[in-house]
Amino acid sequence: MAEQFAALIIVVPLISSLLVPVIGWGQKKLCYPWVVAVLVVPLICSLGILNTVLTTGKFSYRLGGWAPPWGIEYAIDHLNAFVLVIVSFISLMVAIHSKKSVEKELSEKTVPFYTLFLLLVTGLLGIVITGDAFNLFVFLEIASLSCYALIAIGEEGAPIAAFNYIIIGTIGACFYLLGVGYLYIATGSLNMADLANILPDLYHSKVILVAFAFFTVGIAIKGGLFPLHTWLPDAYCTAPSAVSSLIAPLMTKVAAYVMIRLMFTVFQPHFSVEIVPVFAILGWLSVFAIFWGGIKALAQTDIKRMLVYVLVAEVGYIVIGVSVANRVGLTGAILHIMNDAVMMTCLFLVVGAILYKTGTREIHQFRHLNKKMPFTMAAFTITALSMCGIPPACGFFSKWYLIQGTIEAGQWVWAAALLCSSLINAVLFFRVIECAYLKPMEPAYAHNAGETHGEILRDEAPFTMLVPIVIMAAGVIFLGIFSGKIISSVIQFAVPASF
Amino acid sequence: MIWQLDLILCLFVLICAIAAINVKDLLAAVIILGAYSFFMCLLWTEMGAVDVAFTEASVGAGVGTVLFIAAVSKTKRRSKD
């Protein structure tokens, strides 16, 4: 059964996305229930796959029945089963949340939006599930293309941001493809498992080095790692809120997954650590990413833009976890892929709900939001605390493992960067919390907001928005409390055995 | 594979590429890009990649140029650089 799951998880959203225009042609309103219903399938499939992996170990699915070195293989182990669950779960949540905000922001473009939405999810799932280096490129481009288009339909300034993203994203994809080409020259294979077998004999070849360099740069561009992140803030910030809450958490996480996959599965860890000093470079770049993202975020008055810069810093976290190149650090990185995806989704969903209800993203206009939208703001607060690393929310535990990793690697500065970043996050998020929960600091705000002096009425986000937000916020707490369970049952197998 | 022919084609490709990004008239630039694609097809055919060449001729040089021309006709033709 799990074999079929592996195929269904791609095929169902792909075909359904093509059916969206057909359905939308008849009845526009049916698109939303259709997309939500369709996205339940990948979630079930990924849970089934995870279950199979946990009980019987890793397995592979041969597309069209062709044997691996030639045909495309979906190789599933603990790592991608884990990421698949994250991707499919979050995309379902965002889809549920999208109903009202799409009606408001994109009323004319509902049908193309949902078509592209499903295509994007297909691409993301495909990147994660495939075991073939070239197939990964194809899915990467499916995801990127739908991303470009989805961003371009955003607000003022979105097309130009999307265009920049297209240019830089294409460079990234081409670099990745060049990397694949050089690997093919050296090995004659495109299958990841096959490559992993062949490569150790060729580690001192210059061709492999070039391939590795191209991979690293290509994925760093796609994942928005400093200093290749320049496209990211504008693109994610100007996108419609339903889009940014899907791509901001997932695209970066999937790129991080690809990085782990390439550096520790295709290449042996000792190549990535000993022969090429790539991790020293990546680690220091992440330190810059963390500080730069944090400082830029401090300068923003627009909450979505602030979150986008926080995202740049969060990418740095994961890459630091990868760069310390030890078991506990990598555990932290994989855990943070999940935690950060959940936290970021929750924050972006909250911002979407606030934008829908109040029409503003300016932080200083958030006054009395705690009275107007108590549940939304409670979810925001919980997630914000998690971002600051307050236990028992999940952010604390990924930070714990990441710091353990840096200590084990003896990288004190990296550890300091992680710690400073929680403080920066505290400043960032408490600023928002103060604005939302407390009376204004300056009386000047009181009259320019034009508010009534009477009782502030509750004006909570619609049910379709509130449910995913509350689920994600609860997830932040539960993932924290059960992080030990998640690590012992899934992540410790996902970390390459050679550590 | 005849290396003289190969070299000439390579030269044409290079010239077309440089011209395409330097011509100020965008329509001309787009046409030159079509020519570039076409020379690329020839190069590939000559290198034995017939299928790629066919695809590029129809999709790259054909559809691509059409799309470009459509876009240019909907926007401005002159460029500052």
Next chain:
Amino acid sequence: MLDYIISKYNFWIYVVLMMIGLYAMIGKKNLIKKLIGMNIFQSAMILFYVSIGVKAGATVPILSGHGHGHVHEVIEVAKYLNPLPHVLMLTAIVVSIATTGVALATLILIYRRYNTLEEDEILKIRKDTGV
């Protein structure tokens, strides 16, 4: 050294083309020029893949037999080019044309909004309107 350069000349051409594309993407201000650069960049990459498959003295990978079951002679692999990179490039071409399409659509959106395609002018307009 010269030998080395000449013997791998199509690899050199691909590098040069790629740099031209990269220059156009970064250095040019006109957005259509950037897009042209992107196209050059992508086809340079395809040229690289095609070059991978080339073997001295080999021919197009099409069997001259009479269909299935009638192959009389043993297929000598050395006689044919490696077809796999070619096949991959079919996908890559489609991807690149799709990217171009999306980019052109975006360009038209940009033109409708700002009435220009020069990056510096757009930035100026955006700055003036305070967005």
Next chain:
Amino acid sequence: MDVIYSSRPLWAVLVSMIAAFLILATGEKNRNIRESWTIMAALAKFLIVLSMVPVILQGKVIEYTIVTFYPGLLLQFRIDAFGMLFGVIASSLWILTSFYSIGYVRGLNEHAQTRYFFAFAMCLSSTIGIAFSANLLTFLVFYEILTIATYPLVIHSESKEGIMAGRKYLAYTLTAGCVLLFAIAAIYYMTGTLDFKAGGFIAGSGSSAVLIMLFAMLIMGFGVKAGLMPMHEWLPSAMVAPTPVSALLHAVAVVKAGVFGCLRVILYVFGPGLLHDLGIWLIMAYIASFTIIVAGFLALGQDHLKRRLAFSTINNLAMIILGAALLTKSSMTGGIIHMANHAFMKITLFFCAGALHVKVHKDYVSQLDGIGRQMPLTMGAFAIAAIGLSGIPPMSGFISKWFLCLGALEANQIIFLFVLMTSAMLDVAFFFPIIYNSFFKKPLDDVTPHFDEAPMFMVIPLVITALLSIVFGIVPDAFFRFFSLTSLAVQNIMGVG
């Protein structure tokens, strides 16, 4: 040592957390029901904690594991005598504070009462969690929750001053949290365990330079909440909080959690033996002494009553740390028992300050002339607690100071005896004028000359705490067996170290 596995520690923590959410759900409309949750939770928590005291006194420990993350890395409760002592202090005073709070917020008709009681209950929940935690990780988890739970209380007034105090509070405590996170991660990396062990567990796991650095980081981390100088700055600012909060913050939960952390580090992570070998105990004692003296002088200069009390708190907390840092049996006894004694006395003082604020809206020492005639019960309790803090028998403060002085002698460090003496003099200097003025000076014009007390909800708790501090002075082992718990804790530490 016998270990008993029981879920009672968990319930002791959870009961107020559950109550917190019930409070939130009940909301502003049903005030009486909401307050009844607080009272019920406080009583339930106290009874659960108290029910475990006899077991602990038999020399057993109670253990409960919540979750295991990794071997050696788990959230776990383990109650030993020291933790029990803190647990009893916190849970018993919560009952009184709850009643007092109700009187206070209703007397002033405060805004956002639901948020206030919610945060209060969360605070207590995490304080008990801190008291019962078995290892540094659990400690850190509850310590951070406490940090966050206190924040809404500090900014309760939502005035500009309050928000600034809140920011300062967060800046200090969150930075401390980060330092702690790093230090604890490093300890886990070095030793593979984080469990508190009487007499320390870290010895021999690293070079002395590394150990000294870790010690400094841990003390910095916990010292922030304990108001150890120079990290005390947030504490006087946080005085803008409502008085019951200050009482709880400064007598029971937050600062005591910091002190408790310092003592855990000194006695249960590093241990007397190791600190002697490293030679940092003396530095620690000097830092504490510095804090004692300077805080005493700063208190003299404050006219705002609550700020004066805040500096007195800093002074007394440093005294507790000094007791632990001297590493002798008597000084430890003195330090640990002072945690309890100081809690009862200081909460009385804050309760009195709050009663004055509610009844006559006076916050400054200079306004208190003759107030004793109007509010004899309040000022009487104030006098008792102030005399006790100065270390005059028969109040409980005398017992702790006696042991501390003995400890200084045992450690052959006469200088600390002088420090303690000076501190006692300073206590007298900044408390006695208040007592004198309020009872013997001519009343100011706006003071009612006849008996006119604050609401009984407020007066009764403060009278009870004042009486208790006398009782503990005469019979240190009364009611809650503080003295037995202390000597048991000291025995455990010295038995190993």
